[in-house]
Amino acid sequence: MAETKAFTNHGGKVKDMPRVSTKNQVTLPVNVMRAAGLRPGDEVTVRPVGEGEVIVAVRGSRVRRHAGIAKGIYREAELERLRDEWER
Numbered sequence: 001m002a003e004t005k006a007f008t009n010h011g012g013k014v015k016d017m018p019r020v021s022t023k024n025q026v027t028l029p030v031n032v033m034r035a036a037g038l039r040p041g042d043e044v045t046v047r048p049v050g051e052g053e054v055i056v057a058v059r060g061s062r063v064r065r066h067a068g069i070a071k072g073i074y075r076e077a078e079l080e081r082l083r084d085e086w087e088r
Contacts, residue, residue, distance in 0.1 A: 028056070 018026050028038070036056075038044070043059040074082075 018029065020026055033039070038056075038058060044056050045059050047055045047057075049055050
């Protein structure tokens, strides 16, 4: 059996290193979830990036991250006027 390594957070021991369970599940440490902006119930995608490495990302996170980026570009009621033109 492999040796257990410890996670550290600013020098203090947080908990034992997460492991992959027999059901292929991994519990993410709370501090990692918070730092990544993940919340319980979020749908995620998991992609391999190399030997022994994966990326876990919130599904649709790019949209959420960029939502509202153009706020203030259009004058009040201008978008409604443009939408009305599209419907003609």
